[in-house]
Amino acid sequence: MYGLRGTSIAACTALLLAIAGCSSSSGESDSTTAGPVRLYGSDGNMINSFGEEFKDQAGLLAGMKGTTPLTPLSDDFKERLLSVDPDLGDYLYSGETYDAIVISAIAAELAGTTTPSEIAKYVNGVTTSGTRCDTPRACLQLARAGRDLEYRGISLKRGGFTDAGEPSTASYATLHFDTSDKLDDGKTEFVGAGDESATTTKASPTPRGEGAETETGAPLKIGGLLPKTGDLALAFPPMGAGAALAIREINAAGGVLGEPVEWVDGDDGTNPDKAKQTVASHIDAGVHVIIGAGASGISAAVLPEIVAAGVILFSPCNTAAVLSEADDKGLYFRTAPSDILQGKALADVIMRDGPQQVAIVARKDAYGEGLQGNVRTELEKAGISADNLKLLTYDPPADAATKLDFSQGAKQIKEFAPDAVLVIGFGESANVIKALDAAGVELRH
Structure with missing residues (x-):
């Protein structure tokens, strides 16, 4: 949902596993289909909660695999998250959310003020060239x-932020759904990506330091703009837990500028109109830093209003490459890596299985179309001709309340007769897979 340059993704090929065997889906096979189709996904649907969308078609996801930005999480961090939300079933973007809030708090303490434009001057520097620390x-x-x-901290392990205010390095995981439509943790593999040399070398201003006599504007107010509802709501629980844990641990460490940090809850609704309403509310409430949005397209939609208000937008899960060059006046940051890297990782996963014809289905927004384009470019570099690629949005x-109807797209894919289909989307993309099954596209399990 992520801009980084340089990559060690080539190492990923040594880690990827091929899935042996196949069985037909409940759909009827057809002579226009060359054979069973391998199903692939991306971070928006490679989560356990996505499997819950298939309760009426158990096992339909078996064998689906894909990539997601993910750092190996310690048992200690997971236990702390579970102390916030005992029912947590996924951890995707929990570390990135935690880190976004902690970095914001540290930057405010260094700046000696809650003025967003001053905090922003310290954000990149928090991640570079100083005494190393890993707790609030x-x-x-x-x-x-x-x-x-x-x-x-949790997600930021190697390089610091680039000049654009995003990680210079990242960790990706290859994930696999099992026959119960859950991710098989035993098959999860991790690979590093990115280039530490891209970390910014620009120095931050001199830290204010304790005892400086200035008006701080405390308390620091941090507002949520995370997907509590909408198509990306299935990914909210780990982000919500990461945010709550960060606020709790920052305040347990004495807060910021002598006062507890205040969290102002908010929903982006995976909808630009809902997100704009939340942003307006946050601005009226005097929020200094907004954590979100969930989807890259939502952040792109609200960024102009946030920048005009002089507030920081800090997303834990935006990955669209175009956001690296957004006109943000230095007020937009993210702890998630660019989809330039995920495009390479996904293409590598797909090519490892030796496909000849690939269909790529994506939601029509900055995230979906951006990642679709990156994967297409990488597949063509790997030797698949443009004629053997079919792109649909x-x-x-x-x-x-509105159900996605992908029946016509599914028919086009069946006629194309691919041996691999990549689905880039959020919760709604479950209906893409169901439509493929209903159209008689035989999925390899």
């Missing part, structure tokens, strides 16, 4: 002492 308590102590520091439903 340790980092805030350094910040209060006016010390330069290098935060290495769909308009996401206007609201959660």
Whole structure:
């Protein structure tokens, strides 16, 4: 949903597993289909909660595999998340959400003020060239002492932020759905990507330091703009838990600028209109940093209003490459990596299975179309001709009550007779897979 340059993704091929065997779906096979089709996904649907969309067609996802930005999480961090939400079933973007809030808090402490434009000057520097620290308590102590520091928390492990305010390196996981429509953790593999040399070398202003006599504007107010509802709502629980945990641990460490950080809840609705309403509410409430949005397209839609208000937008899960060059006046940041990298990773996963014809279906927004284009480019570089690639997009439903109808697209894919189909979307993309099954596209399990 992510801009980084340079990559070690080539190493990914050594980690990817081929899935042996196949069985037909409940759909009827047809002579126009060359054979069983391998199904692939991306971060928006490679989560356990996505499998819950198939309760009426159990096992339909068996064998589906794909990639997601994911750092191996420690058992300790998972236990802390579960103390916030005992029912948590996924951890996707939990670390990135936690880190976005912690970095914002440290930057505010270094700046000595809650003024967003001043906080923004310190954000990139929090991740580079200083005394290394990995907890809110340790980092805030350094910040209060006016010390330069290098935060290495949950998702940020190697390189710091680039000049554009995003990770210079990232970790990706290859994930596999099993016969119960759940991710098989035993098959999850991790690979590093990116280039640490892309980390910014620009120095931050001198830290304010404890005891400086200035008006701070505390308390620091951080607002949520995460997908509590809408097509991406299935990915909200881990992000919500990561946010709550970060606020709890920052305040347990003494808060920021002498006062507890205030969290102002908010929903982006996976809908630009809903997100704009939430943004307006946050601005009226005097929020200094907004955490979100969930989808890249939603962030692109609300960014002009946020920038005009002089507020920071810090997303834990935007990956669209175009956001690296957004006109943000230095107020937009993200802890998720660019889809330029995920395009390489996904293409590598697909090519490992030796496909000859590939269909790529994507939701029509910055995330879907951007990642679709990146994967297409990488597949063509790998030797698949343009004639053997079919690209389709769909308009996401206007609201959660409207069901996506992909029946015509499914017929086109069946006629194309691919041996691989990549589905790039959120919760609504379950209806793409169901439509393929209903059209008689035989899915390899």
